Amino acid sequence: MAQSKLAAAQPAGCIQRAPENFLDAAQIAEVAAGRRDFLRKALLTAGSGIAVAMNASPARAEPAGDPNILELPQHSRALGQPVAARGYGQPSQWEKNLQRRESPGLTQVSAASVSFTPLQCLFGIITPNGLHFERHHAGWWDIDPSKHRFMINGLVKNPKVYTMDDLMRLPSVSRMHFIECGANTGMEWGNVAVPTVQYTHGMMSCCEFTGVPLSVLLDDCGFDRKRGKYLLAEGADGSGMTRTISMERALDDCMVAYAMNGEMLRPENGYPLRLVAPGIQGVSWVKWLRRIEVGDMPYATRDETLHYSDLMPDGTLRQYTSIQECKSVITSPSGGQTLLDKGYYNVSGLAWSGRGRIKAVDVSVDGGRNWQPARLEGPILGKCLTRFNFGWTWNGGPAVLQSRAIDETGYVQPKINQLREVRGRRSIYHNNAIQSWRVAASGEVGNVQVY
Amino acid sequence: MCRSTSVRRRLVPAGILAAAAMMVAAAHAQKTFPDIGRSATAAEIKAWDIDVRPDFTGLPAGSGSVAKGQQIWETKCESCHGVFGESNAVFTPIAGGTSAQDMQSGRVASLARPDFPQRSTLMKLSQVSTLWDYIRRAMPWNAPKSLSVDEVYAVTAYVLNLGDIVPADFVLSDGNIREVQARLPNRNGMRPYAPMWTARATGDVHNTRCMKDCPQEMAQMSALPDYARNQHGNLAEQSRHIGPSRGTDTVSPTALTASPPTVTSAHDLAQKYACNACHQADRKLVGPSYVDIAAKYRGNPGAEAMLMAKVRAGGFGVWGTAVMPPHAEIDDADLRALVRWSLSGGK
Numbered sequence: 001m002a003q004s005k006l007a008a009a010q011p012a013g014c015i016q017r018a019p020e021n022f023l024d025a026a027q028i029a030e031v032a033a034g035r036r037d038f039l040r041k042a043l044l045t046a047g048s049g050i051a052v053a054m055n056a057s058p059a060r061a062e063p064a065g066d067p068n069i070l071e072l073p074q075h076s077r078a079l080g081q082p083v084a085a086r087g088y089g090q091p092s093q094w095e096k097n098l099q100r101r102e103s104p105g106l107t108q109v110s111a112a113s114v115s116f117t118p119l120q121c122l123f124g125i126i127t128p129n130g131l132h133f134e135r136h137h138a139g140w141w142d143i144d145p146s147k148h149r150f151m152i153n154g155l156v157k158n159p160k161v162y163t164m165d166d167l168m169r170l171p172s173v174s175r176m177h178f179i180e181c182g183a184n185t186g187m188e189w190g191n192v193a194v195p196t197v198q199y200t201h202g203m204m205s206c207c208e209f210t211g212v213p214l215s216v217l218l219d220d221c222g223f224d225r226k227r228g229k230y231l232l233a234e235g236a237d238g239s240g241m242t243r244t245i246s247m248e249r250a251l252d253d254c255m256v257a258y259a260m261n262g263e264m265l266r267p268e269n270g271y272p273l274r275l276v277a278p279g280i281q282g283v284s285w286v287k288w289l290r291r292i293e294v295g296d297m298p299y300a301t302r303d304e305t306l307h308y309s310d311l312m313p314d315g316t317l318r319q320y321t322s323i324q325e326c327k328s329v330i331t332s333p334s335g336g337q338t339l340l341d342k343g344y345y346n347v348s349g350l351a352w353s354g355r356g357r358i359k360a361v362d363v364s365v366d367g368g369r370n371w372q373p374a375r376l377e378g379p380i381l382g383k384c385l386t387r388f389n390f391g392w393t394w395n396g397g398p399a400v401l402q403s404r405a406i407d408e409t410g411y412v413q414p415k416i417n418q419l420r421e422v423r424g425r426r427s428i429y430h431n432n433a434i435q436s437w438r439v440a441a442s443g444e445v446g447n448v449q450v451y
Numbered sequence: 452m453c454r455s456t457s458v459r460r461r462l463v464p465a466g467i468l469a470a471a472a473m474m475v476a477a478a479h480a481q482k483t484f485p486d487i488g489r490s491a492t493a494a495e496i497k498a499w500d501i502d503v504r505p506d507f508t509g510l511p512a513g514s515g516s517v518a519k520g521q522q523i524w525e526t527k528c529e530s531c532h533g534v535f536g537e538s539n540a541v542f543t544p545i546a547g548g549t550s551a552q553d554m555q556s557g558r559v560a561s562l563a564r565p566d567f568p569q570r571s572t573l574m575k576l577s578q579v580s581t582l583w584d585y586i587r588r589a590m591p592w593n594a595p596k597s598l599s600v601d602e603v604y605a606v607t608a609y610v611l612n613l614g615d616i617v618p619a620d621f622v623l624s625d626g627n628i629r630e631v632q633a634r635l636p637n638r639n640g641m642r643p644y645a646p647m648w649t650a651r652a653t654g655d656v657h658n659t660r661c662m663k664d665c666p667q668e669m670a671q672m673s674a675l676p677d678y679a680r681n682q683h684g685n686l687a688e689q690s691r692h693i694g695p696s697r698g699t700d701t702v703s704p705t706a707l708t709a710s711p712p713t714v715t716s717a718h719d720l721a722q723k724y725a726c727n728a729c730h731q732a733d734r735k736l737v738g739p740s741y742v743d744i745a746a747k748y749r750g751n752p753g754a755e756a757m758l759m760a761k762v763r764a765g766g767f768g769v770w771g772t773a774v775m776p777p778h779a780e781i782d783d784a785d786l787r788a789l790v791r792w793s794l795s796g797g798k
Contacts, residue, residue: 097688097698104682108541112592121691138595153496161495162488169487191673191783195683195701219482232502238595240588242502246648279650291499298643300505300578302585305641309575315563316640317575321647325654336686337696345695355650362662371662404658412658417668422656426565430647434658438674444699448784449673 091130097121100131103187103199111139114181116202119331124377125176125350125385127205129261134268135181135203135282137303138238143288145264145272148236150256154293157222164258164272170212170220173255175278176384178352180204180324182281182308185431188416192447196336200435200447201329206352206385209276211257214250218294228294232301233275236290242301243284244320245277247294253278253383256289278383279354280322281429283308313424324354326413327432328361328388328405339443342396347374351386353407358386360406365392367400367436367450368415374403382408399439400450415451503584507628510583514624515605517612523602524609527591536613539569546613548574549636554616557639573614577641579632583607672784678756717792720785724778732797739770741797748794758790759783 064070091098100115107113115134117127127133134140145164153159181203187193194200218228231250235241245254257276258264265271270287277284283303298304298320310318328351333339347365351358357380362371374388388403405413416433423430438448503509525534532538536545548561548571559574561567576582587603589595598606608623616634617623623631632638646652681701683689690698721730733742748754763786765777781789 094692097691099689101683101689104684112542118689120689138589138592151491151495151499153491153500159491159496160488161491166488170484192675195675195680195686196689198689199683220484220488222483234499234502238589238592240501240595242584242588249650252650293500293502295504297504297506299502300581300641301502302581302589305577305581306572306575306585309641310644311562311570312642313563313565315558315560316642317562317577317637318644318647319577319641320643323647323650323652323654325647332694333696336683336699336701337690338699339696355652360660362660367667369665369667371660371665404660406660409653411653412660414656414658418658419656424565443696445696447675451668 112137116198117205119197119202120334125206125387129266132205133203140268142267148272151291152221154295155224155228156294160221174210176208177278178206178385179282182429186428189431190425197331197334207260209257210259211255214254223294227296230295230298232293232299233286234291235286236288241286244298310427310429325432326353326405326407326411328403329435330401330403333445335447337445342394345392347390347392349403351405356382356408359408361388362404363390364402365399368402401437402434404434417451503580505578505580510625511600512625513600513604514622515601516622517608517619520605520609523606544571546573547571549614553636554634559637577637674784717788720789741793744793745796755790759786
């Protein structure tokens with residue numbers, strides 16, 4: 001950008017863009033304190049050639065240009081790193097802020113806990129494997145795939161055991177699906193509790209999964225089509241995670257997956273085998289999958305009775321509430337960020353539904369008073385994240401940004417008060433409310449509940 | 452564990468089953484893959500098929516006393532769950548919140564109370580099988596699947612005794628576990644909910660796609676309180692350093708200047724919540740004036756959080772004998788606005 005614009009007066013409180021493209025915390029504090037002349041000083045020290053020019057007329061100093069352009073950097077004048085310097089590539093050193101994080105105080109032991117995906121920093125719809133959210137009930141393991149076995153038993157003609165070799169020989173499919181923990185946004189049932197989209201919505205990721213359709217395996221074992229209405233999926237970890245899956249869902253689009261985003265599953269995500277149950281809450285996507293049993297009644301396992309059951313206002317617990325209903329959230333700008341300046345912003349976010357495809361997403365910048373349709377990016381797939389974008393010019397005044405998704409069933413994502421009217425405030429699970437981000441005059445974006 | 456198949460398995464040798472599967476394969480060309488995978492042996496199925504269903508299919512024969520369970524508890528369970536299963540230090544409490552009346556009705560009354568502080572395992576438990584199965588497969592947390600069948604019965608009996616569901620001299624066994632099921636406090640408290648079990652269904656909460664001049668209740672707003680601003684660390688380090696925004700610095704003192712998202716003026720709120728019935732701007736009425744409040748707490752950084760808690764809970768003694776009644780009805784955002792306004796002397 002032009003240097004003259006740098007020197008121009010900026011609205012109070014806005015972060016000033018720097019030509020070097022980043023400000024450290026101290027520099028941001030300088031701007032916030034109104035001491036913008038430090039930027040000019042930074043330029044003076046950054047380029048001695050410019051300093052001479054500026055000394056010539058100190059009152060209205062106009063540097064000849066950005067030193068990042070005028071002075072060729074090292075990477076343009078020397079030899080870079082060789083191929084295969086890293087056998088498995090890593091993100092840039094400048095991307096260190098993209099980390100999975102725990103939410104302080106949510107759990108007491110980190111082997112039975114959650115780490116959240118930094119949605120505020122991600123693009124498109126695919127979650128990088130290293131940033132996929134984690135939820136373990138008894139810690140994670142890196143299991144030797146040559147020793148892993150998968151068994152199908154119960155109401156089948158031929159109970160079978162498969163090795164990974166076996167499974168990877170069978171017909172495979174690759175499909176893109178979101179996975180969302182049933183407790184995603186659960187901390188916000190009562191009121192605002194966490195600051196950023198990482199913590200409000202980060203128990204959600206999206207991958208291209210590859211594996212064997214569960215229907216192929218069930219057929220291979222000759223399952224009882226008449227009586228086999230339910231499956232029990234069981235993990236090989238210490239928690240022996242177990243969840244009931246309906247046969248209808250299993251035959252529709254469930255798969256026994258060994259790959260995510262073109263590589264084998266990550267250990268934290270169930271290496272070498274996990275269940276993929278599209279549209280259903282993440283706890284059913286049993287990791288380190290060792291067994292599926294075909295049965296004729298639900299199993300009432302611990303994680304579908306004592307947990308992952310929804311407490312209603314009358315004190316009853318809703319059981320077997322698997323489907324993740326239609327939901328969306330704006331990821332940029334989002335809570336805990338501060339806008340650089342007034343002017344144009346590409347408001348961007350994610351929408352998804354456990355019942356099918358996203359039909360539309362609307363965006364409001366006035367807390368839900370008025371709405372306009374956002375642009376949906378392709379591909380728009382069933383039970384998969386859909387990215388939406390919306391052009392917005394911030395005039396510097398307070399604003400409240402919201403997004404509202406509509407899925408192919410016609411279901412409209414509800415407001416938090418509409419959810420509370422039916423389900424109260426203590427449900428923990430299945431909070432798919434419209435998310436509000438308040439943009440203050442300072443440019444700071446905060447998590448609020450407006451309806 | 453599925454009973455009918457296990458019976459059939461005992462009667463039919465595995466080889467015949469495999470042969471039958473191959474015949475099926477011939478009949479339906481691509482339905483089976485007889486050359487991939489193999490039939491599970493009876494011993495393999497027995498080793499892994501450990502689940503116990505609500506109808507107790509899969510429950511192995513055995514027994515264990517409350518007394519034996521207590522011994523195991525004190526060596527293997529107590530460090531996480533507390534002596535009486537009451538601890539909230541590592542995991543949520545196991546016992547507490549149930550009553551003899553609940554055992555009569557099969558519904559735990561405290562689950563319907565919004566003010567009840569915790570939801571214990573025994574408050575929610577609707578099937579004894581769930582408890583037995585989980586202890587066997589997942590406990591103790593750091594050594595799962597290490598308990599013998601009789602030890603699982605014993606620990607289950609001890610947990611049930613913590614909730615006064617069985618007496619202290621009780622011996623739980625596969626023979627009497629159904630009787631215990633009939634005493635579970637929340638046995639009638641669980642409701643399968645089909646609309647969120649089936650993909651092709653409609654849920655229970657509905658919104659409409661209003662586009663223009665939509666109804667709003669803007670005054671009802673919740674935001675993160677300032678004292679929790681850095682609870683998740685410095686957010687400046689949790690966003691990318693390039694792009695249209697930066698992570699907000701939530702640690703340095705200069706960053707603590709963001710204005711609260713108040714929509715209604717604090718003066719209006721003071722009217723709405725009848726604060727002005729006892730407090731005036733510059734003279735003592737029943738309670739202290741806003742000016743006096745501001746003077747007392749000037750320069751005290753903890754005053755806001757402290758006063759918010761005080762207005763919520765009520766109290767007396769700070770300003771004489773007049774009682775400040777509790778105000779649980781004021782939401783966080785309004786309360787913060789009111790406290791700030793008070794600390795500024797009601798200006």
